[in-house]
Amino acid sequence: MHSPDTSAGRSGCPIDHTSPAGCPVTERAAAFDPFEDEYQQDPPEYLRWSREQEPIFFSPKLGYWVVTRYDDIKAIFRDNITFSPSIALEKITPTGEEANAVLSSYNYAMNRTLVNEDEPAHMARRRVLMEPFTPEALKHHEPMVRQLAREYVDRFIDDGQADLVDQMLWEVPLTVALHFLGVPEEDMDLLRKYSIAHTVNTWGRPKPEEQVAVAHAVGNFWQLAGKILEKMRLDPSGPGWMKYGIRKQADYPDVVTDSYLHSMMMAGIVAAHETTANAAANALKILLQHPTAWREICEDPSLLPNAVEECLRHNGSVAAWRRLVTKDVRIGGIDIAAGSKLLIVMSSANHDERHFEDPDLVDIRRDNSSEHLTFGYGAHQCMGKNLARMELQIFLEELTKRLPHMRLCEQKFTYVPNTSFRGPEHVRVEWDPALNPERANPQLLDTNSPVRIGEPSRHAISRSVVVAGMTKLTEDIVRLRLTSPDGRALPRWMPGAHVDVECGSPDMSRQYSLCGDPDDTQGLEIAVLRESDSRGGSVWIHDNLKVGDRLKIRGPRNHFRFDESVKRAIFVAGGIGITPIIAMALRAKRLGIDYEIHYSGRARKTMACVDELLDIHDGRLHVYAKDEGRRCDLTALLATPMADTAIYACGPTRMLESLESCCAAWPDDAVRFEHFYSTIGTLDPAKEHAFEAELKDSGIVITVAADQTLLAALRAANIDVQSDCLEGLCGSCEVRVLSGQVDHRDVVLTRAERDESSKMMSCCSRAVGGKLVLEL
Ligand code: HEM
Ligand code: FES
Numbered sequence: 154m155h156s157p158d159t160s161a162g163r164s165g166c167p168i169d170h171t172s173p174a175g176c177p178v179t180e181r182a183a184a185f186d187p188f189e190d191e192y193q194q195d196p197p198e199y200l201r202w203s204r205e206q207e208p209i210f211f212s213p214k215l216g217y218w219v220v221t222r223y224d225d226i227k228a229i230f231r232d233n234i235t236f237s238p239s240i241a242l243e244k245i246t247p248t249g250e251e252a253n254a255v256l257s258s259y260n261y262a263m264n265r266t267l268v269n270e271d272e273p274a275h276m277a278r279r280r281v282l283m284e285p286f287t288p289e290a291l292k293h294h295e296p297m298v299r300q301l302a303r304e305y306v307d308r309f310i311d312d313g314q315a316d317l318v319d320q321m322l323w324e325v326p327l328t329v330a331l332h333f334l335g336v337p338e339e340d341m342d343l344l345r346k347y348s349i350a351h352t353v354n355t356w357g358r359p360k361p362e363e364q365v366a367v368a369h370a371v372g373n374f375w376q377l378a379g380k381i382l383e384k385m386r387l388d389p390s391g392p393g394w395m396k397y398g399i400r401k402q403a404d405y406p407d408v409v410t411d412s413y414l415h416s417m418m419m420a421g422i423v424a425a426h427e428t429t430a431n432a433a434a435n436a437l438k439i440l441l442q443h444p445t446a447w448r449e450i451c452e453d454p455s456l457l458p459n460a461v462e463e464c465l466r467h468n469g470s471v472a473a474w475r476r477l478v479t480k481d482v483r484i485g486g487i488d489i490a491a492g493s494k495l496l497i498v499m500s501s502a503n504h505d506e507r508h509f510e511d512p513d514l515v516d517i518r519r520d521n522s523s524e525h526l527t528f529g530y531g532a533h534q535c536m537g538k539n540l541a542r543m544e545l546q547i548f549l550e551e552l553t554k555r556l557p558h559m560r561l562c563e564q565k566f567t568y569v570p571n572t573s574f575r576g577p578e579h580v581r582v583e584w585d586p587a588l589n590p591e592r593a594n595p596q597l598l599d600t601n602s603p604v605r606i607g608e609p610s611r612h613a614i615s616r617s618v619v620v621a622g623m624t625k626l627t628e629d630i631v632r633l634r635l636t637s638p639d640g641r642a643l644p645r646w647m648p649g650a651h652v653d654v655e656c657g658s659p660d661m662s663r664q665y666s667l668c669g670d671p672d673d674t675q676g677l678e679i680a681v682l683r684e685s686d687s688r689g690g691s692v693w694i695h696d697n698l699k700v701g702d703r704l705k706i707r708g709p710r711n712h713f714r715f716d717e718s719v720k721r722a723i724f725v726a727g728g729i730g731i732t733p734i735i736a737m738a739l740r741a742k743r744l745g746i747d748y749e750i751h752y753s754g755r756a757r758k759t760m761a762c763v764d765e766l767l768d769i770h771d772g773r774l775h776v777y778a779k780d781e782g783r784r785c786d787l788t789a790l791l792a793t794p795m796a797d798t799a800i801y802a803c804g805p806t807r808m809l810e811s812l813e814s815c816c817a818a819w820p821d822d823a824v825r826f827e828h829f830y831s832t833i834g835t836l837d838p839a840k841e842h843a844f845e846a847e848l849k850d851s852g853i854v855i856t857v858a859a860d861q862t863l864l865a866a867l868r869a870a871n872i873d874v875q876s877d878c879l880e881g882l883c884g885s886c887e888v889r890v891l892s893g894q895v896d897h898r899d900v901v902l903t904r905a906e907r908d909e910s911s912k913m914m915s916c917c918s919r920a921v922g923g924k925l926v927l928e929l
Contacts, residue, residue: 178210178211178213179207179210181202181203181207181210182203182207182210182211182212182213182219183212183213183214185203185210185212185214185215185219186214186215187215187473187496187572188357188358188570188571188572189570190568190570193568193570193571193575194566194568196472196473196498196500196501196575197500197501197503197504197512197513200219200221200498200501201504203219203221203501204221204222204501204504204505208220208221208222208225208485209221209225209484209485209487209489212496215245215496215572216494217475217493217494217495217496218487218489218493218494218495218496219495219496219498220484220485220495220496220497220498221498221501221502221505222485222501222502222505222507223502223503223505223507223508223509223526224485224505224507224508225484225485225497225502226497226498226499226502226526227502227526227530228484229476229484229495229497230497230526230529230530230531230533230534231530231531232531233271233272233275233476233531233532233533234272234479235478235479235480235482236476236477236478236479236495237271237476237477237478237479238268238269238270238271238275238475238476238477238533239265239269239270239271239477240269240475240476240477240494241268241269241474241475241476242263242266242268242269242355242420243269243355243475244354244355245355245356245357245358245475245572246357246358246359248354248359248364248368249361249364251364251365252364252365252367252368253368255365255368255369255372256368256371256372258372259369259371259372259373259375259376260375260376261371261372261375262375262412262415262416263375263416263419263420264412264413264416265412265413265416266413266416266417266420266421267279267282267417267533267536268420268424268533272532274408275532275533276532277405277408278408278409278413279532279536280853281401281405281408281409282394282397282398282401282409282536283536283871284397285333285394285397286394286536286537286539286540286871287870287871288539288606288869288871291539291540291543291606293392294329294332294333294540294543295543295547295604297329297332298325298329298543298544298547299547299551299601301325301328301329302321302325302547302548302551303551303598305320305321305324305325306321306551306552306555306556308320309321310555310556310586310589310591311586311589312586313583313584313585313586314562314581314582314583314584315581315582316579316580316581316582317434317437317552317580317581317582318430318434318576318577318578318579318580319579321548322430322433322434322437322548322580323345323430324345325430325544325548326425326426326429326430326433326544327344327345327348327422327426327430329425329429329540329544330421330422330425330426330429331344331422332392332393333393333394333425333537333540334393334394334395334418334421334422334425335385335391335392335393335394335395335396335397336381336385336393336395336422337381337384343373343377344374344377344422346370347370347371347373347374347377348374348422348423348426348427349370349427349569350366350367350370350371350374351370351371351374351419351420351423352423352427352569352571352574353367353569353571354367354368354371356571356572356573356574357569357570357571357572358570374419375415375419378415378418378419378422379415379418381418382395382399382414382415382418385399386399394421395414395417395418395421398413398414398417399414402414424537425537425540425541427470427574427576428470428471428535428537428541428574429470429537429540429541429544429545430470430576431470431574431575431576432464432465432469432470432527432541432545432576433544433545433548433576434470434576434577434580435464435468435469435470435575435576435577436460436461436464436465436468436545436548436549437548437549437552437580437582438468438561438566438577438580439464439467439468439515440460440464440515440549441559441560441561441580441582442561443515444560445641446460446515446517447553447557448557449517450517450549450553451553451554451557454550454553454554454602455602455613456517456518456613457546457549457550457553457602457605458542458546458604458605458613459517459518459519459522459523459613459614460517460549461542461545461546461549462522462523462525462542463515463516463517463519463522464545465522465525465527465528465545466503466509466519466522466523466524466525466527467503467504467515468500469499469500469503469525469527469575470527470574470575470576471499471527471528471529471573471574471575472498472499472500472572472573472574472575473496473497473498473499473500473572473573474496474497474499474529474573475494475495475496475497475573476494476495476497477492477493477494477495478490478491478492478493478494478495479491496572499525499526499527499529500527500575502526503525503526503527506647507714508521508524509521509524510644510645510646510647510650510709510710510711511644511645511646514644514645516644518613518614518615518616518707519614519644520614520707520708520710521710523875524875524885528541534873538873539606539871542604542606543604543606546602546604546605547604550601550602554590554597554598555589555590555591555597555598556582556584556589557590558584558585558588558589559582559583559584560582560583560584561580561581561582562581562582562583564579564581566578566579566580567579614707615655615705615706615707616637616705616706616707617637617638617703617704617705618635618636618637618638618643618677618703618704618705618706619635619636619637619638619701619702619703619704620633620634620635620698620699620700620701620702620703620704621634621635621636621676621700622634622676622700623698623699623700626680626761626762627758627759627760627761628758628759629682629683629695629759630680630681630682630683630729630759630761631680631681631683631694631695632668632678632679632680632681632761633678633679633680633681633694633698634669634676634677634678635652635676635677635678635679635704635706636675636676636677638703642674642675643674643675643676643677644674644709645671645672645674646667646671646677646709646711647671647711647714647715648671648715648733648736648737648739648740649666649711649712649713649714649715649733649736649737649801649827650666650667650671650708650709650710650711650713650733650736651664651665651666651667651708651709651710651711651712651713651733652664652665652667652677652679652706652707652708652709652710653706653707653708654679654690654694654704654705654706655704655705655706656689656690656691656693656694657693657697659705661689661690661693662690662707663690663691664882665679665680665681665732666679666713666732666733666736666803666827667679667709667732667733667736668680668731668732668733668735668736668762669736670736670739671736671740677706677709679732680729680732680761680762681694681695682728682729682761683695712827712878712882712883712884712885713733713801713803713825713826713827715737715740715741715801716799717740717744717746719746719797719798719799720746720747720796720797720798721746721747721748721795721797721798721799722737722738722741722746722747722748722749722798722799722800722801723748723749723751723790723791723798723799723800723801724737724738724741724748724749724750724751724800724801724802725751725785725787725790725800725801725802725803725804725808725812726750726751726752726753726802726803726804727753727754727803727804727805727808728753728754728755728759728760728804728805729761730802730803730804730805730808730827731752731760731761731762731766731803732761732803733801733803733827734750734752734801734803735762735766737801738750738766738769738770738773739769742769742770748773749773749774749775750766750770750773750774750775751775751777751785751790752766752774752775752776752777753777753778753779753784753785753804753808754776754777754778754779755778755779755780756778756779756780756781757776757778757780757781760776760778763776787811787812787815788815790815791812791815791816791819792815793818794818794819794820794823798823799823799824799825800812800816800819800823800824800825801825801827802824802825802826802827803826803827803828806828809826809828812824812826813826813903813904821903821905826900828882828900836859836860836861836862838858838859838860841859841860841919842859842923843856843857843858843859844856844857844919844920844922844923844924844925845857845920845923845924845925846863846866846867846920846924846925846926846927847924847925847926847927848867848870848872848927848929849891849926849927849928849929853870855867855869855870857919857920862915862916862917863888863913863915863916863918863919864876864879864886864915864916867888867915867929872929874886874888874915874929876915876916878916879916879917880916880917881898881899881900881901881914881916881917881918882899882900882901883901884899884901884914886914886915886916887901887912887913887914887915888912888913888915888927888928888929889911889912889927889928889929890910890911890912890913890925890926890927890928891926891927891928892925892926893910893920893921893922893924893925893926894910894920894921894922895907895910895913895918895919895920895921895925896918896919896920896921897913897914897918898914898917898918898919899913899914899916899917899918901914902914913925
């Protein structure tokens, strides 16, 4: 605990210091300072202690509550009414009177744009201004981005060394941003200087002696933005988002106001420029620091789109964002009063092991990299995300193609002190120009990889492994040990995780729970039951695979996470459903959690790992072999709900259904199931009908064709909904339903949830009738 220090907090500690318990702010919370170099260098590492011990804490130095875990931050983004974005562009360091007077002398009146606008004004404006961001509209910018990237690399390709930030990554995104906004290219140098000043003014901590100079630059930026806008108003025809806004003002004067246009003219340049320039510098730095990943994308450009997402996750350019709490609320078990300010640190969320397996690893094949929160989430999620993705893919493609042999020079990376915008000021690289591949092969420059927007391709996230061992566990069950072909470490995982295994062809992919030791990074283990009458994947493994063969897998990923905070766990497994339970029970034992395992099967000799489990778990394991006359009485076992107890079950559908009815009296979140697989096949348009989905928040109506999923139709309309399994297994594509009857086809929702019809899985479920109304 730190001692009450009245000088510490600008806005004061919100806790009653007169209470006998003293100030509850811990030492680490008191020491938190996002302007310190340690935060700049590595925000997620700097906040590791918080994610682990104190995920929401009050920072007296900042006067903000700081939030660091993935789920809490996502929940905050999701609810932009309780957590207003109105302070997103407010100065984080209040300036002195002199600087304020300077700003007034320029009639500086930066106001609401989109990112700091509340509802209902925000959605109305976002809707009117969205069209230039749709994937269709963005395609027109691709040649311009490619040409710029090519020209800038041309300038230094024969030099053997470059500062990528100074010589490319800063200016190209600025020029792209100006094109996108429709601004003439003149005054670029001036704009560059001003935009940095704006960032320092808003998210930085200028020293008192710097504040006046910053204020002049910001004032000038404001006036220049006004002049450019006036120029555009004279002829608002032609391409460009700002011109589009001016044209829309004629139809919607109350939505696209003068104040909005002037403020956005300035904020838009920063939104589109610095974010992307920093993201590119961060990406180059992290990839060159991981030479294997760099080499892989040099050799296989189809890996680029996912590598971009992984860089945005691992080393994002918007480290944190802000929200204002509008009513008393509880976040992650902490009461937060209305009027409190939140600093939500997305770069910490992006390293939360509760959401990302082995989060500190740079894994360009990670299959949920795109779930990072670097673009925010929900109603305000970055509108320019697909433009940024396009730029990053093209920059990386150009550099990997033309300078695969470049490496980082010895250097210390420096950052401008700032809570939110983060990227190294310089990235110095060197190479031997004599080895430039285009000298030997000029045709190299003629081929481009397609830019991919949205979900990564399956190929891009699959990894090759070698079958290092095959052990027969029973007549029909074989355990496989999979290692990486070059002996490198594989990602760590958490109990409950699975991998997707390509069984002979990319179209035949099956999920298998990992059943080895989660900390063993040298190998992944799965157990496969031969199921002759199912879809053929397991038979292929049993009949074709041998030690030394190569396999393609995806993952590990986890839809069946073990909650390590429970006091007691009841594990119920049927047959091969024991596999995820093996790792979970081992973890429960290591953590000292009270647990029991109930494992049923047809006959003891058909049940995998019984002896091994008896050795480890002894009295906690109950084995029910039908041929020995023993059956697990689920009704008796689960008759009375127990406090602080979670049930984890995996097994055949019949067992899970009966377990679900036995658990009717248990709280919903106490019971977690893992299904082996879903029965969803490909859509058969002959059997489906088209329906309409009205999106209440966005005010648009989309048609979901008979051969299309709701998820695909939403994406085509530029509405971001996350997804993972695409088979109704994982729950990540859930959307809220306000009215209409749902034809549920997932295996995630409970029966009660289906009957209620207030949510649905957009990757597979459809409308019974002609229309659904969704909260999107
Ligand atoms: C909003 C990040 C590039 C335009 C945002 C937000 C973040 C963000 C964190 C706030 C999200 C929220 O409150 O939920 C980024 C990053 C970028 C990037 C990391 C680059 C890697 C761009 C580009 C543009 C752009 C290229 C193009 C103009 C916008 C706009 C909003 C926004 C208009 C406001 C959306 C709204 O409030 O409805 N961005 N951005 N961004 N961004 Fe980006
Ligand atoms: Fe997994 Fe839809 S994406 S349930």
